[in-house]
Amino acid sequence: MSDSSERLNASTLVLLASLAALGVLATNIMLPAFPLIARELNVDPRELALTLSVFFVVFAIGQLFVGPCADALGREPFVFGGLAVFIGGSIVCAFASTLSTLIAGRAIQAIGACAASVLARAIARDLYHGAALTRALALVMIAMAAAPGFSPVLGTVMAAWFGWRSVFVLVAAAAALVTLHYRLSVGETLLPARRRPAHPFATMGAYAALATDARFIAPALAVSLVIGCLYSFFGAAPSILMTGMGVTAAGLSAFFAGSVFVVFASGLLASRFAPRVGAAKLGMTGILMALASGLWLVVLGGTPETAPFMAAVTLFLAGMGLVNPIGTAIALEPFGDRAGVASALLGFLQMGCAAVGTGLVGALALSPAGAFAWITAGSSALAAAVFAIVLRSARTTSNRHPR
Numbered sequence: 001m002s003d004s005s006e007r008l009n010a011s012t013l014v015l016l017a018s019l020a021a022l023g024v025l026a027t028n029i030m031l032p033a034f035p036l037i038a039r040e041l042n043v044d045p046r047e048l049a050l051t052l053s054v055f056f057v058v059f060a061i062g063q064l065f066v067g068p069c070a071d072a073l074g075r076e077p078f079v080f081g082g083l084a085v086f087i088g089g090s091i092v093c094a095f096a097s098t099l100s101t102l103i104a105g106r107a108i109q110a111i112g113a114c115a116a117s118v119l120a121r122a123i124a125r126d127l128y129h130g131a132a133l134t135r136a137l138a139l140v141m142i143a144m145a146a147a148p149g150f151s152p153v154l155g156t157v158m159a160a161w162f163g164w165r166s167v168f169v170l171v172a173a174a175a176a177l178v179t180l181h182y183r184l185s186v187g188e189t190l191l192p193a194r195r196r197p198a199h200p201f202a203t204m205g206a207y208a209a210l211a212t213d214a215r216f217i218a219p220a221l222a223v224s225l226v227i228g229c230l231y232s233f234f235g236a237a238p239s240i241l242m243t244g245m246g247v248t249a250a251g252l253s254a255f256f257a258g259s260v261f262v263v264f265a266s267g268l269l270a271s272r273f274a275p276r277v278g279a280a281k282l283g284m285t286g287i288l289m290a291l292a293s294g295l296w297l298v299v300l301g302g303t304p305e306t307a308p309f310m311a312a313v314t315l316f317l318a319g320m321g322l323v324n325p326i327g328t329a330i331a332l333e334p335f336g337d338r339a340g341v342a343s344a345l346l347g348f349l350q351m352g353c354a355a356v357g358t359g360l361v362g363a364l365a366l367s368p369a370g371a372f373a374w375i376t377a378g379s380s381a382l383a384a385a386v387f388a389i390v391l392r393s394a395r396t397t398s399n400r401h402p403r
Helices: 002-006 010-030 030-041 043-071 076-094 100-126 130-163 167-184 200-211 214-244 249-277 281-302 306-363 368-400
Strands: none
Touching: 010 043, 010 076, 010 100, 010 130, 010 167, 030 043, 030 100, 030 130, 030 200, 030 214, 030 249, 043 076, 043 100, 043 200, 043 214, 043 306, 076 100, 100 167, 100 306, 130 167, 130 249, 130 306, 167 200, 200 214, 200 306, 214 249, 214 281, 214 306, 214 368, 249 281, 249 306, 281 306, 281 368, 306 368
């Protein structure tokens, strides 16, 4: 364990990234196929937003149960179980003939994906700590960025060549490969001596303790608010770019693919400079970048030109790429003895904000671009206010223990 805390194993990082990215992969890969799905199922394309919001709600709630159970029984049963459920849900989606069946399949997918996601963070906390944990999470987040970036490219190609149902076959096959990788390379990471019995009242108490502990809730909520903006963009992107700006499915895919490099660069900066500059300062920088992007989008209005809109979104992605791994590491670092519960609550907050963000895009009496702009500006401002607690705490600690 001590060695693993210092060295980052490439095979383990690939596995953690794969587990964490599974839910994002399953969501973004279908976005370019929305027009095809709507046509075949004979529904309004806007109704397909339900496949996103239901997924996020189930994903959020499911994590609250998986985390404490994995702390009590170990990681392995829930990794295997979650991946099996995800594969089953993908098969239901692939054979769906109605919108209700597709939504049901997406809900089943979410149950499996939430287990994979929460356990990716918990396993990282099992294996690493301190600067190594920050680096590990940064590299995992970089790899995760490839899922929303390149999955629409795969979705476009698969839908064009083999039909939209093939995208769900592809994600089922990906989950099967992740299962095999986990079995061969990592296995159980939570030793029996470190497991905590799962009792309903104790679990509720653990969640309450975390929710009222500023060391956790401040960075966790700040990151979740920014992540909510990201998912609101995912939900609005087809309407903004394809319907509003006339961008083709291939063009949408190309934009998502290009965003990978932005998040990649930000993640590298986070892992490299956090120990030197200070994680809290760098995290706040990322949030302020997201806020600047939101204000820029508000100025652009409800029908922005393509180039400035994409530039503003790129600025947001750069900021998100900084704060996501840093805020996650800050939130999880003090709670190694209950990493599963902490990771579950963090995931609940993130997917809860994602569900609210995607829901507001359709609910607000604004254009999709206008709704996304105000969501980003408002959520980023609130994130900055919350993260100020983290920054203030870091400064107090630094003053007490000067180098």
